[in-house]
Amino acid sequence: MNKRWDIFCKIVDNFGDIGVCWRLARQLQAEHGLQVRLWIDDLIVAKQLIPTLDISLPRQVTQNISIDHWHADTVFSGDADVVIEAFSCGLPAAYLSKMRPNTVWINLEYLSAETWVDSFHAGNSKQGDLTRHFFFPGFTPATGGLLREHDIITNNQQLASRKPLQHQFLNQLNLEHSDRLKISLFCYPHAPVHALLNAMASANQPIDCYVPASSILPIIAGFFGKDSIVAGEVLRHQNLNLYVLPFLSQADYDKLLAICDVNFVRGEDSWIRAIWAGKPFIWQPYLQSEETHITKLKAFLALFYDSFDNTSRQSSYDVHLAWVGNDISTEIWQHYLNNLAPLKALTLQQSNTLVAQADLATKLVIFSEKIIKNIVKNKV
């Protein structure tokens, strides 16, 4: 049995690398009964997502996952059956030298909705005695799927439909209850944040905007004419009430997305969480050279919104392209808000279509089993 899995996570930038690896590790352990060891190169950043982590320890077990600090002098045993190299992070030479030809080596790629992903998923290349397999997450059945815990949809639906649960969550964050439109905001600092806040303030309905602490806080402070802001502050301007939240646990961030009416998300992991929340969302892709992120955005817009009616599709395209551009006008934002009811229904419909597909962790386990069988077959 391929029970022992190693996951290698190099933290390049932000929280997406560790966010995805930590979520995957927990799901493989909890839902597939695997022994998972997560190798992390930067425990300090990881601690933001895994608060129980003791950064002084080279090895520890938390939530049934063995977490090992991966550094230049790490000594490896190479006893795993399956090795996940997250986002082409490069397995260390000392580890590669311990791997056996039948060790299943899988490179977990970045998520993209581009059509070429279907044909590149599940390819491989020889590296000496070893074979490196390429696993592409994606939105179609021909890809590796999307990370989704078995209970996330039920949890989100319960929270979205039950006011007492929502009040309990808001109370826990020291937030007031209101019937105002709720919006969460998580984005990169190069987004036109001032323009968005301005559009929210002058929109024709009151808005509660929740901002978990991130690198955009100085920009928000500037909008309100302040030098700095911290979690707990409430800032008001015209129709906009803005609540600064602490950086939440992944579980609480899911809850925030589930109770909001619109979610601004970014990168990779929060993007998928917004889809499972089933609410209209605006995705900001991770900035890449040669406008690659715009290509990725357009591929996703085509995949997700092309079945929408003309008005909803147009307002979704407009708001996304404005958000990745340098400006988001009051008109574009108001048009989006005017279409929220159909956008809500259509987004939920698309989310349900994706939920009907197998999730990434399950597909990864099946993929690893198929590789093992082929290896065995080739030997016979």
Ligand code: TRH
């Ligand atoms: O942090 P990101 O920008 O990560 C990015 C992307 O993954 C990108 O593709 C990759 O190339 C780059 O990293 C290196 O955005 P992302 O992917 O949404 O990850 C954020 C994580 O933080 C996600 O797991 C959700 C979590 N999160 C919380 O746990 N609490 C919070 O309050 C917030 C706002 C986020």
